[in-house]
Amino acid sequence: MTCEGLTTMNADLDTAGIPPRLIPCNDVIWEIPATGDMRVPGRIYATKELLSSPGQSDVLAQVRNVATLPGIVRYSLAMPDIHFGYGFPIGGVAAFSVEDGVISPGGVGYDINCGVRLLATDLHREDIEPALKRTIDQLFRDIPAGVGSSGAIQKLSRRQLETICVRGAAWAVENGYGTPADLERTEAGGALPGADPSAVSERAFARGTDQVGTLGAGNHFLEVQVVEEIFDREAATAFGLAEGQITLMIHVGSRGFGYQICDDYLGVMGRAAAAYGIRLADRQLACSPVTSPEGRRYLAAMACAANYAWANRQMLMHLIEKALLRTLSLSPQALGLRLVYDVAHNIAKIEQHTVEGKAMTLCVHRKGATRAFGPQHPEVPAVYRSTGQPVLIPGDMGTASFVCKGTRQAMEETFGSTCHGAGRVMSRAQALKRARGRAIERELGEKGIVARAQGRKTLGEEMPEAYKDVEAVVGVMGRAGISPRVARLRPLGVIKG
Amino acid sequence: MEIKGRDPAELLEHALFALFDQIVDLRTVRLVRRRTFSVREADLTLALRHTLTEALALFNLEGFLAAAAGVRWEGGEGTVGVVVTLWGENVDRSRHELQTEIKAVTYHRLLTEQTEPGAWRATILFDV
Numbered sequence: 001m002t003c004e005g006l007t008t009m010n011a012d013l014d015t016a017g018i019p020p021r022l023i024p025c026n027d028v029i030w031e032i033p034a035t036g037d038m039r040v041p042g043r044i045y046a047t048k049e050l051l052s053s054p055g056q057s058d059v060l061a062q063v064r065n066v067a068t069l070p071g072i073v074r075y076s077l078a079m080p081d082i083h084f085g086y087g088f089p090i091g092g093v094a095a096f097s098v099e100d101g102v103i104s105p106g107g108v109g110y111d112i113n114c115g116v117r118l119l120a121t122d123l124h125r126e127d128i129e130p131a132l133k134r135t136i137d138q139l140f141r142d143i144p145a146g147v148g149s150s151g152a153i154q155k156l157s158r159r160q161l162e163t164i165c166v167r168g169a170a171w172a173v174e175n176g177y178g179t180p181a182d183l184e185r186t187e188a189g190g191a192l193p194g195a196d197p198s199a200v201s202e203r204a205f206a207r208g209t210d211q212v213g214t215l216g217a218g219n220h221f222l223e224v225q226v227v228e229e230i231f232d233r234e235a236a237t238a239f240g241l242a243e244g245q246i247t248l249m250i251h252v253g254s255r256g257f258g259y260q261i262c263d264d265y266l267g268v269m270g271r272a273a274a275a276y277g278i279r280l281a282d283r284q285l286a287c288s289p290v291t292s293p294e295g296r297r298y299l300a301a302m303a304c305a306a307n308y309a310w311a312n313r314q315m316l317m318h319l320i321e322k323a324l325l326r327t328l329s330l331s332p333q334a335l336g337l338r339l340v341y342d343v344a345h346n347i348a349k350i351e352q353h354t355v356e357g358k359a360m361t362l363c364v365h366r367k368g369a370t371r372a373f374g375p376q377h378p379e380v381p382a383v384y385r386s387t388g389q390p391v392l393i394p395g396d397m398g399t400a401s402f403v404c405k406g407t408r409q410a411m412e413e414t415f416g417s418t419c420h421g422a423g424r425v426m427s428r429a430q431a432l433k434r435a436r437g438r439a440i441e442r443e444l445g446e447k448g449i450v451a452r453a454q455g456r457k458t459l460g461e462e463m464p465e466a467y468k469d470v471e472a473v474v475g476v477m478g479r480a481g482i483s484p485r486v487a488r489l490r491p492l493g494v495i496k497g
Numbered sequence: 498m499e500i501k502g503r504d505p506a507e508l509l510e511h512a513l514f515a516l517f518d519q520i521v522d523l524r525t526v527r528l529v530r531r532r533t534f535s536v537r538e539a540d541l542t543l544a545l546r547h548t549l550t551e552a553l554a555l556f557n558l559e560g561f562l563a564a565a566a567g568v569r570w571e572g573g574e575g576t577v578g579v580v581v582t583l584w585g586e587n588v589d590r591s592r593h594e595l596q597t598e599i600k601a602v603t604y605h606r607l608l609t610e611q612t613e614p615g616a617w618r619a620t621i622l623f624d625v
Contacts, residue, residue, distance in 0.1 A: 086605040086624065110600045110624050147520070147595035148560070148588070206558050217598035218625060256557055259600040259624075263550070266604060283604045428597075428625065455596055497598070 071101020081423030087284025122336030146454030152213025168307030208257030
């Protein structure tokens with residue numbers, strides 16, 4: 001696809017010091033031409049309105065910086081939920097040739113394998129509404145959430161933790177927390193290969209010992225939802241979704257275990273980048289060649305954290321089922337809780353992609369971006385293979401979340417990647433200021449949403465106005481042919497840390 | 498966050514207050530335990546980050562909350578060495594409402610500088 005010229009988007013971009021030309025390819029795709037140190041162009045998926053969100057010029061500078069890294073292939077990509085991150089923007093995708101490219105912890109994020117799990121039930125809205133408040137309260141009691149949350153299961157031994165590092169969600173299934181079918185419907189089967197616990201620090205193990213099965217804090221959540229609208233009936237049927245059906249969505253990652261691993265390797269990579277003569281536009285772009293000893297060790301440690309996160313979400317699914325069965329006095333068969341899919345949106349993976357007709361092995365960094373593999377891809381579960389991979393996009397707690405599907409066009413244009421959520425437009429401090437004097441819990445209640453949060457400030461920090469319009473974000477990727485909508489899910493209840 | 502101090506030691510002390518103030522209301526923390534650690538880095542900026550990271554680790558691994566801090570400078574050729582003493586207590590959920598989960602002390606926009614004699618400034622970004 002070629003892009004016609006446009007001189008200037010707006011003055012903000014000029015003053016941020018990025019190139020004055022932001023070229024529209026169409027109404028949802030823009031390019032920053034490769035100039036100066038950029039090795040490839042930047043490509044941004046957004047509408048003009050989304051590009052006008054506060055802080056976008058700083059974000060586009062980050063897109064430009066990523067494009068300077070060695071071995072980057074085709075584009076430094078930005079999804080429509082893009083917002084400011086550390087070094088790499090959040091909502092960015094960057095693929096590097098394994099032969100001569102780099103790997104960067106900043107391109108994955110602190111919360112390694114932060115991701116989303118969608119559960120379906122055999123319940124409908126009318127089954128749960130009379131017991132909604134009681135159900136949310138039970139979940140709030142039973143699911144450890146909040147700062148320093150721990151204690152879902154007894155403290156894990158070092159040996160158990162090391163097994164989780166390697167086996168991921170399979171560890172949970174093997175210990176009675178789920179079924180093998182859950183692993184088929186989890187990205188990477190719930191475990192990345194190549195995990196090596198010896199690449200993980202003692203401090204990371206100490207942080208991870210009692211956090212499996214916990215929600216944490218911040219923007220992590222558990223939602224009870226209803227399928228409000230189906231856009232693609234065939235795909236929805238394949239995914240097991242129907243209007244009026246009750247679903248649950250979990251958003252969480254690798255907790256302190258993953259944060260520590262990222263922190264440890266940012267230090268390692270900072271020294272390595274200098275040693276390999278890699279000039280960094282920003283210190284948090286610290287990286288080393290993928291095949292270097294440092295690169296290999298980070299990949300091995302990152303895989304440990306990713307697998308921990310999958311075990312975490314598998315355990316949370318088990319705890320949720322227990323809570324629902326108790327509150328609703330149902331049998332497991334009547335509840336019918338099952339996994340639709342589980343995706344990562346902070347991860348780096350070694351993948352095969354075709355680039356300008358040539359097969360390449362790439363290290364694809366998705367930081368706040370979701371995999372969206374198309375039909376017939378061998379990594380899509382057999383049950384979904386004719387449809388394409390389910391893509392799970394959580395919105396803010398007052399609006400909606402979406403189920404979308406991956407496409408062949410995503411494989412061709414974005415290394416099989418799409419957006420991951422709504423994207424913040426306000427910092428937590430700004431959101432708290434806006435929330436002053438307001439009762440956010442009551443405002444959500446007036447929309448029919450029961451909200452519970454451990455932290456006094458959480459609901460203010462996470463208020464809907466702090467985020468972009470998720471409908472607009474998802475709409476961009478649909479119009480671009482990358483990940484069209486399958487269903488909209490409306491929140492009925494939300495639990496946050 | 499932007500931190501100020503009259504000298505580098507006070508700058509680090511104020512940064513430690515800023516860290517723990519994100520986590521808990523410091524007025525609820527009693528000074529009943531003392532923890533001490535040392536840090537040595539190539540420069541003040543890295544020493545600042547390392548100090549905050551070690552303090553955060555005390556919270557994450559032991560549940561230790563600090564409401565008072567003292568920083569003592571140590572000598573060293575071409576390096577910055579400090580001994581940090583923290584006074585506080587372990588988390589008591591009946592009294593301490595934990596407010597913000599700090600994932601890490603980032604390198605992003607990390608800066609220390611002397612703005613004028615007797616005035617130092619630092620910027621730090623916590624990932625929350």
